[in-house]
Amino acid sequence: DENIAKVDGNGKVTGVGTGTTNITVTTSNGKSATCKVTVVKQTPSVNYSTHVQDIGWQGYVKDGSTAGTTGQSKRLEAIRIKLSNNTSYKGTIQYQTHIQDIGWQENKSNGEISGTSGLSKRLEAIKISLTGEMSEKYDIYYRVHAQDYGWLGWACNGQSAGTEGMSKRLEAIEIQ
Numbered sequence: 668d669e670n671i672a673k674v675d676g677n678g679k680v681t682g683v684g685t686g687t688t689n690i691t692v693t694t695s696n697g698k699s700a701t702c703k704v705t706v707v708k709q710t711p712s713v714n715y716s717t718h719v720q721d722i723g724w725q726g727y728v729k730d731g732s733t734a735g736t737t738g739q740s741k742r743l744e745a746i747r748i749k750l751s752n753n754t755s756y757k758g759t760i761q762y763q764t765h766i767q768d769i770g771w772q773e774n775k776s777n778g779e780i781s782g783t784s785g786l787s788k789r790l791e792a793i794k795i796s797l798t799g800e801m802s803e804k805y806d807i808y809y810r811v812h813a814q815d816y817g818w819l820g821w822a823c824n825g826q827s828a829g830t831e832g833m834s835k836r837l838e839a840i841e842i843q
Contacts, residue, residue: 672704682706709752711805713760713842718745718784735839737812742789742836745782747775750801758799760807765792765831789836792829794822812839 668688673681680690685708693699716727717734720741728734729751735743750760761776767788775781776798782790795809796802808823814835822828829837 731843756800758801796825
């Protein structure tokens, strides 16, 4: 079924749609073999890691898990965010942080560090968005845990999440 998979002249199989089909090859001397192929949709995953006051870089978490700390009064100082499992659509993730005494930093993408390290500066807000085809097919949602407020409501697709202009630290983040 060429609506599921196609084979080029070199024998390379490419998934076209989801489902299962059989691929049969016949040699020049008449022998043949059949292979069952299942094509599944790959859903991108968002992976992120935060740099936390007195802790340093934490390991990567993904898809809505909490990065940072709650109940410990520790500031987020930097973040890096990347997509994985994205072979279907062109585009990437970009993000921008608002930093104590600095303001909004330029956009970062694909695991680049946004924020500061070793300067004792708190993140106060963040904006996250998808680019290219990714932005046409998916939405990105995120929320932050802010000093004195706890978990704030969900923001999406480039909206600001945090306490810009209020001098409050971000302590944790969840992204999905």
